Amino acid sequence: MALRNVVLPNEDPRQLLAIPKQEAKLYMSFMYVAFISLFIGGLMGLLQVLVRSGSFTLPFGIGYYQILTVHGVILALVLTTFFIIGFQFTLMSKTVGMSVKQRKVSWLAFWIMTIGTLVTAVTILLGKASVLYTFYAPLKAHPAFYIGLALVIVGTWVAAFVNWRQLYLWKKGHPGEKSPLLAFMVTINMIMWFIASLGVAAAVLVQFIPWSLGYAETINVLVSRTLFWYFGHPLVYFWLLPAYMAWYAIIPKIIGGKLFSDSLARLSFVLFLFFSIPVGFHHQLTEPGIDPTWKFIQVVLTFMVIIPSLMTAFSLFATFEITGRRKGYGGLFGWFKHLPWKDVRFFAPFVGMLAFIPGGAGGIINASHQVNTLVHNTIWVTGHFHLTVATTVILTFFGITYWLIPHLTGRKLTKSVNRLGIFQTIVWGVGMLIMSGAMHIQGLLGGPRRSAYSDYGGTEQAVSWGAYQMAQAIGGTILFVGIILMVYIFIKLTFFSPKGVEEFPVAEEEENAEPTPKWMENWKLWIAITIALILFAYTIPFVDIIQNSPPGSVPFDWPIGNS
Amino acid sequence: MKQNGKTYTNHEKEPNLKGTLLSVGALGLFIVISWTVVFAIFLSR
Numbered sequence: 042m043a044l045r046n047v048v049l050p051n052e053d054p055r056q057l058l059a060i061p062k063q064e065a066k067l068y069m070s071f072m073y074v075a076f077i078s079l080f081i082g083g084l085m086g087l088l089q090v091l092v093r094s095g096s097f098t099l100p101f102g103i104g105y106y107q108i109l110t111v112h113g114v115i116l117a118l119v120l121t122t123f124f125i126i127g128f129q130f131t132l133m134s135k136t137v138g139m140s141v142k143q144r145k146v147s148w149l150a151f152w153i154m155t156i157g158t159l160v161t162a163v164t165i166l167l168g169k170a171s172v173l174y175t176f177y178a179p180l181k182a183h184p185a186f187y188i189g190l191a192l193v194i195v196g197t198w199v200a201a202f203v204n205w206r207q208l209y210l211w212k213k214g215h216p217g218e219k220s221p222l223l224a225f226m227v228t229i230n231m232i233m234w235f236i237a238s239l240g241v242a243a244a245v246l247v248q249f250i251p252w253s254l255g256y257a258e259t260i261n262v263l264v265s266r267t268l269f270w271y272f273g274h275p276l277v278y279f280w281l282l283p284a285y286m287a288w289y290a291i292i293p294k295i296i297g298g299k300l301f302s303d304s305l306a307r308l309s310f311v312l313f314l315f316f317s318i319p320v321g322f323h324h325q326l327t328e329p330g331i332d333p334t335w336k337f338i339q340v341v342l343t344f345m346v347i348i349p350s351l352m353t354a355f356s357l358f359a360t361f362e363i364t365g366r367r368k369g370y371g372g373l374f375g376w377f378k379h380l381p382w383k384d385v386r387f388f389a390p391f392v393g394m395l396a397f398i399p400g401g402a403g404g405i406i407n408a409s410h411q412v413n414t415l416v417h418n419t420i421w422v423t424g425h426f427h428l429t430v431a432t433t434v435i436l437t438f439f440g441i442t443y444w445l446i447p448h449l450t451g452r453k454l455t456k457s458v459n460r461l462g463i464f465q466t467i468v469w470g471v472g473m474l475i476m477s478g479a480m481h482i483q484g485l486l487g488g489p490r491r492s493a494y495s496d497y498g499g500t501e502q503a504v505s506w507g508a509y510q511m512a513q514a515i516g517g518t519i520l521f522v523g524i525i526l527m528v529y530i531f532i533k534l535t536f537f538s539p540k541g542v543e544e545f546p547v548a549e550e551e552e553n554a555e556p557t558p559k560w561m562e563n564w565k566l567w568i569a570i571t572i573a574l575i576l577f578a579y580t581i582p583f584v585d586i587i588q589n590s591p592p593g594s595v596p597f598d599w600p601i602g603n604s
Numbered sequence: 605m606k607q608n609g610k611t612y613t614n615h616e617k618e619p620n621l622k623g624t625l626l627s628v629g630a631l632g633l634f635i636v637i638s639w640t641v642v643f644a645i646f647l648s649r
Contacts, residue, residue, distance in 0.1 A: 358624040402638040
């Protein structure tokens with residue numbers, strides 16, 4: 042039986058729910074933390090590329106690994122998580138609404154996350170947690186670092202429960218109706234996040250905190266790394282899925298088109314839920330102690346993610362083509378011309394989409410066992426995730442910022458800010474092309490990641506990296522200019538743009554769209570399949586890891602870590 | 605298509621998605637070429 046295929050009130054943008062002022066304040070609070078993080082994390086990135094160029098030394102005894110940890114934690118964990126949780130709240134509020142009680146609980150989520158962030162950030166800035174954002178054991182940070190991170194995760198769980206409650210109440214009030222697409226997508230993302238973050242929470246609570254406090258003498262390194270990557274790969278999709286939400290359901294509206302297929306969008310999100318988690322071993326391909334058969338199985342599961350990724354690419358191209366042809370643009374690629382190149386709400390995410398082509402291809406390379414040995418732990422990997430998260434995801438988030446912030450603050454996206462935004466996007470694209478391109482090439486030449494500058498005793502191989510490290514410094518400097526521009530744009534949109542109403546763009550379905558099958562919302566089935574896949578991929582190798590572990594490691598808090 | 609006991613026929617013309625087909629094909633080709641190049645480097649070392 043199909044769900045009623047009617048135009049629901051919440052899918053008609055004219056009838057999208059209004060965001061009350063008190064709620065807007067909550068969502069803006071998430072955005073403030075996100076953009077402060079962007080500035081601090083970006084500054085650290087600038088310092089890193091300058092140090093690695095070999096022509097700059099950090100002043101005041103600041104350590105390279107200290108700024109590297111700030112950069113990773115504040116950008117990969119704090120900026121992304123605060124932006125995502127805040128953005129997702131706005132999507133839920135617009136489509137299914139938020140009660141006063143839910144708003145109060147959401148504030149609780151915000152404060153738990155913020156206190157956790159402050160505790161972690163201060164610990165790192167004091168040089169007590171230079172363990173990088175992956176905090177691999179046996180590097181030991183001050184316990185406050187782990188406690189702060191645990192608080193951030195607990196805060197996100199509170200947000201997840203609010204999101205689920207929002208959809209639950211909406212469905213109760215709309216029996217038999219399909220849930221709004223964006224609310225469906227947010228729910229999927231938070232289910233994935235919750236299941237995945239249980240792994241890192243277990244590592245932090247059971248292993249790291251007792252060990253760093255001295256209650257446990259040793260730590261099982263492989264278990265901690267396995268639990269981290271059980272979380273670490275879905276973390277990538279936790280960043281990416283909100284960008285996909287914008288690509289599927291918001292960009293079509295901005296370009297004057299309709300949703301390509303509600304069912305396809307939902308199915309791709311369900312597939313991401315299935316195949317994002319049971320795949321962490323592809324980050325551990327060079328790790329001894331994991332049975333190669335299970336590495337192979339998880340690589341196969343990783344490759345399954347290509348299916349929803351290409352479904353997304355197809356859907357986007359199709360949206361562009363159908364919209365263009367309707368506007369009268371003919372020929373094989375004539376539809377390309379119709380795209381609103383001068384609208385930053387489209388242009389910034391589009392550049393992000395472009396970056397995902399090499400980003401996705403690089404991901405497939407990373408996940409293939411043989412070629413992984415070529416790039417593992419090289420700066421290729423850094424170049425890869427600067428394309429995916431630091432270009433695809435972040436440019437889409439910037440694209441969202443241009444309409445979301447004025448929508449929340451009751452202001453307008455002016456022509457001048459739009460122009461500046463297009464310039465900012467170009468600056469970002471050029472900076473990243475230079476920096477990430479150089480990182481990829483240097484990685485193929487064997488240049489290591491995660492390391493401060495060294496000439497490695499003047500070896501020939503290290504000499505061959507010099508030009509690429511300089512290129513990274515140039516690209517990184519351009520990117521920092523991009524960050525300053527974006528922070529300026531954020532401040533302008535928040536406090537100084539003229540008062541007005543900025544649209545919250547949500548695409549509608551075609552009037553004659555095929556109805557979405559009811560089984561698409563069989564949450565119990567989706568969660569059961571997800572858990573079954575995780576149990577299949579992890580149970581036997583995890584038991585094997587625990588049963589055949591070498592002795593645990595005592596903590597190392599020197600030369601980096603907590604010294 | 606049968607739905608709720610009634611039969612509906614879709615008289616709408618299917619949209620022209622030739623550009624989409626070629627674009628996604630080109631994307632797939634880019635992935636295959638990138639992977640092959642890096643695999644060739646792996647084999648050569």
